[in-house]
Every structure is written in C-alpha cells, then in structure tokens.
Amino acid sequence: MESQSAAQSSHNSSETTNVAVSSWDDLTDGQQLCIDWARVQDWDRIKGYAKEHGPEVLLGVHSDKNSVASVLTEASHHQNVEVVKLTLEAGFDNKEAMNLAANISMRNSDNSTILRLLLEHGLDPNMDLRFEGVEKDFCNLLISAAYEGHIDQAITLLDHGANVNKIVVASNGDVASQLTFTMSYGAHDLFRLYLTRGAIPTTSDVFHAFNNCLGACKGLHPKLSRDVAIKMFTTFLHLGKPDSDVVQDQFNLHPPSRRDPTIANITKHYLQGRPFCCFVCEALTAKERDKLLMCPCRTVAYCSRECQLKHWKEHKVLCTGPLNERGESEAMVKKRSKTGKGAAAGGVNVGAADVGVAEGAGATGKNGKKGKKGKKGKKGKYYLDPESLRFRVGDKVQCRIGSDPATGWVNGTVMQLFYRENNWPPGQVAPYKIALEDGTDIYAPEDIPEVIRKPPS
Numbered sequence: 001m002e003s004q005s006a007a008q009s010s011h012n013s014s015e016t017t018n019v020a021v022s023s024w025d026d027l028t029d030g031q032q033l034c035i036d037w038a039r040v041q042d043w044d045r046i047k048g049y050a051k052e053h054g055p056e057v058l059l060g061v062h063s064d065k066n067s068v069a070s071v072l073t074e075a076s077h078h079q080n081v082e083v084v085k086l087t088l089e090a091g092f093d094n095k096e097a098m099n100l101a102a103n104i105s106m107r108n109s110d111n112s113t114i115l116r117l118l119l120e121h122g123l124d125p126n127m128d129l130r131f132e133g134v135e136k137d138f139c140n141l142l143i144s145a146a147y148e149g150h151i152d153q154a155i156t157l158l159d160h161g162a163n164v165n166k167i168v169v170a171s172n173g174d175v176a177s178q179l180t181f182t183m184s185y186g187a188h189d190l191f192r193l194y195l196t197r198g199a200i201p202t203t204s205d206v207f208h209a210f211n212n213c214l215g216a217c218k219g220l221h222p223k224l225s226r227d228v229a230i231k232m233f234t235t236f237l238h239l240g241k242p243d244s245d246v247v248q249d250q251f252n253l254h255p256p257s258r259r260d261p262t263i264a265n266i267t268k269h270y271l272q273g274r275p276f277c278c279f280v281c282e283a284l285t286a287k288e289r290d291k292l293l294m295c296p297c298r299t300v301a302y303c304s305r306e307c308q309l310k311h312w313k314e315h316k317v318l319c320t321g322p323l324n325e326r327g328e329s330e331a332m333v334k335k336r337s338k339t340g341k342g343a344a345a346g347g348v349n350v351g352a353a354d355v356g357v358a359e360g361a362g363a364t365g366k367n368g369k370k371g372k373k374g375k376k377g378k379k380g381k382y383y384l385d386p387e388s389l390r391f392r393v394g395d396k397v398q399c400r401i402g403s404d405p406a407t408g409w410v411n412g413t414v415m416q417l418f419y420r421e422n423n424w425p426p427g428q429v430a431p432y433k434i435a436l437e438d439g440t441d442i443y444a445p446e447d448i449p450e451v452i453r454k455p456p457s
C-alpha cells in the first residue's frame with residue numbers, strides 16, 4: 001500500500017514570498033522613529049505621529065539580529081490590539097513579520113483577537129517560514145497553538161483555512177504531522193479538535209501514537225501521564241480511524257514487555273471492529289459498572305444513558321437493532337425476504353458505515369436513500385485534495401457491501417474522487433465513486449478500511 005505519509009508530504013506551496021526586510025537605512029526617518037518608540041512602548045507617540053505624517057510611518061520592517069523588528073511585532077508582543085489594528089489597516093503586509101507577530105501573540109496570551117486581526121489582513125495560516133529560507137526550524141501556527149494548549153486560537157486558525165493535514169518538515173529532515181506534535185505535547189482537547197476537523201492519521205502518526213502512549217504508560221514520557229496517554233490513544237482510534245493493517249503492524253512492533261494492558265485491549269477491540277469506548281465522551285467504562293453499555297445493534301457503546309440519548313438522533317438512522325444468529329438486523333432480514341437477495345448493505349460491525357448506492361448511470365434503482373446512512377459529522381473531513389485520499393481513479397479496490405466482515409466485500413474500480421449527489425446538503429462529499437464488477441455504481445461514504453480497501457494480493 002502506498003505510504004500515507006508520502007502521499008501527504010507535499011506541502012502547500014501557495015506561500016508567496018513577500019518576506020524581504022529592509023535594512024535600517026532603507027526605512028524612512030518616520031518609520032525608524034516608530035519602531036524605536038514601539039520598543040519602549042510609547043504607543044501614544046506612535047499614534048499621534050501616524051496621524052500627523054500618514055500611516056506609512058507604521059509600515060517599516062527591518063531585520064534585527066535573528067528576528068524581525070516592526071511596530072506590528074512589538075504591538076503584538078505587548079498585546080496592544082489598537083496599534084496592531086492601526087498598523088494592519090495602514091496596509092502592513094510583510095509576511096514574515098505578520099507570521100512572527102502571530103507567534104508572539106499566541107505565546108503571550110490565549111486570547112485570539114490579534115491572531116484573528118492578522119488573519120483577516122492576509123496572514124497565511126499555512127505559512128511555514130522555513131520554506132521561505134527565513135527560519136531554520138519549522139514554524140507552524142497550528143502546532144504553536146497545540147504547544148501552548150490554546151484551543152480558541154487553534155479554532156481561529158482552522159476557521160481561517162489552516163490545513164490540519166499539512167506535514168511539517170523539521171530542520172533535521174524529520175517529517176511529522178500536527179497530530180503527532182499535538183499528542184506529544186499532551187494537548188488532548190486540541191488533538192480531538194484536529195481529528196474532528198479532518199486530520200487524517202498517517203502511518204507515521206500510528207507509529208508515534210504507540211510510541212508516545214506506551215512510553216507514557218511506563219512513565220517515560222516528559223509530557224504525557226498514563227491517563228492522558230490512554231485518553232489520547234482512545235480518541236486517536238475512535239475519531240482518527242487509522243488503517244487497521246497499519247495499526248496491527250505497529251502494535252506487533254512492541255514486545256509484550258513494553259505493552260500496556262489497556263492500550264492492548266483498546267487496540268484489540270479496534271482491530272476486531274468492536275466498540276471500545278463511549279461513542280460520545282470516549283469513556284472506557286460505564287459510569288455505573290466497569291463494562292460499557294452496548295446498543296442492541298452492537299455497533300456502538302455508551303458510558304451512560306445520557307450519552308446514548310445525546311447520540312440517538314444521529315444513530316437512529318444507522319441503528320439496525322438487535323441482530324439474529326446470522327448477524328443480521330430485523331431490517332436486513334425484511335429486505336432479504338423482499339428482494340430474495342442476500343443480506344443487503346448494512347452496518348453491522350462498528351465503523352462499517354454502509355456503502356451507499358450511487359445515483360446516475362448504472363445505479364441499481366432504489367438509490368439515494370441508503371446514502372443517508374453515511375456517517376454524519378464527517379462533513380468536511382475530505383479537503384478536496386486527492387493527496388488526502390488513499391486511492392486514485394482507476395485503482396482496483398474492494399468495497400464492503402455485505403454484512404459479513406469476511407465475505408461482504410466486492411471488487412470494483414475507483415471511477416471518481418470526491419463524488420457528490422445533488423440532493424446532499426452543501427459541502428457533503430463522498431471520497432469515492434466506485435464501479436463494481438457487476439456494473440453497479442456505488443459510493444464510499446468514508447475513506448476508511450472498514451468500507452473500502454485494497455484487494456488482498
């Protein structure tokens with residue numbers, strides 16, 4: 001299988017290169033004065049001077065040893081929102097200084113006002129100064145937010161187009177993702193946020209998840225306690241749904257002496273497609289007893305009635321009710337007796353979001369409806385970036401359409417990436433449209449191995 005990290009390692013190269021800084025002598029006298037006053041926080045003087053001589057006195061930028069000096073960076077450093085605003089409105093557009101201002105303000109405060117102003121005035125949330133030849137180390141704003149544990153700033157960045165799947169290449173050549181960094185900082189709420197906002201685990205993330213969490217369980221991690229590590233690991237599998245072959249391989253790399261019973265148990269359940277945590281709050285045990293409460297369909301579990309009720313509106317369209325001895329739900333039995341066909345598409349195992357029947361040429365009639373069964377809450381998971389998907393047009397794949405985890409797979413060919421039907425809500429896309437060998441067109445609602453996989457060789 002194509003390495004996921006390789007597929008995602010191409011960085012967003014939309015960055016432009018307005019990072020040139022003037023030498024001190026290139027600045028006007030007014031710009032020099034304003035930078036000097038900013039250094040001593042004489043803000044009133046700067047405001048008065050700009051009023052008198054025009055806003056361009058605020059626009060000076062110059063390189064100061066290893067860093068960049070400007071009114072903007074100084075004002076960000078001292079959380080002076082008014083002067084930051086004044087400077088940006090004067091037309092400040094030096095990208096390096098804006099990026100630095102963002103980093104400084106994020107380091108100094110969890111308030112996201114200055115960050116938002118910078119983004120609204122053209123700060124590129126995906127900029128990495130290392131690629132501009134400016135910084136030696138990586139410099140990624142989502143990772144900075146995770147490092148500080150500032151979730152509002154992370155949300156602000158994502159809302160302004162930060163790419164949660166952007167790979168960061170450190171100065172020593174190491175490639176790492178936002179997920180890996182965020183996990184190793186112990187920032188569980190940001191880790192969860194990034195997964196809900198579309199972070200797709202790579203092979204390297206799975207490797208680091210085992211490494212970080214198993215290390216933490218042995219008390220060997222500088223930032224992760226065992227409790228937080230287990231929470232991270234649970235969230236990672238529950239929301240990230242990493243490729244199960246990769247999970248199995250990485251798990252096998254660790255000798256029994258290094259394994260942790262809780263991590264091993266979660267992994268085992270995940271690989272068997274069984275629920276291992278409360279679907280809503282990711283608790284590992286029920287509130288009243290040490291086992292989770294299982295929905296009769298056995299695809300989801302909860303810690304409490306409250307969590308079940310919270311999820312019911314979403315789950316009821318997927319819930320197949322109690323299963324018979326053949327592993328079929330009542331609805332599936334009905335359907336089978338009606339059509340005389342074998343068990344129809346139905347999510348029996350956890351994570352086995354149904355493969356819906358596609359509309360259009362070659363579809364099998366009765367279309368559209370089943371598509372609704374695709375899991376909700378996944379909208380926006382797929383940036384319309386083919387690099388984020390595991391397969392390409394023309395790839396031979398297997399799709400899960402039957403209830404049996406072993407025999408419910410059929411062969412097909414990927415026909416289209418990012419498929420959508422007209423009656424879907426805005427923004428909803430399925431990662432693949434697939435032509436099956438029998439001529440049926442279907443779509444896969446999610447790019448997960450429980451739904452679509454490479455044919456066994």
Ligand SMILES: [Zn+2]
Binds near residue numbers: 278283302
């Ligand atoms: Zn719960």
Ligand SMILES: [Zn+2]
Binds near residue numbers: 295296299319321
């Ligand atoms: Zn159910």
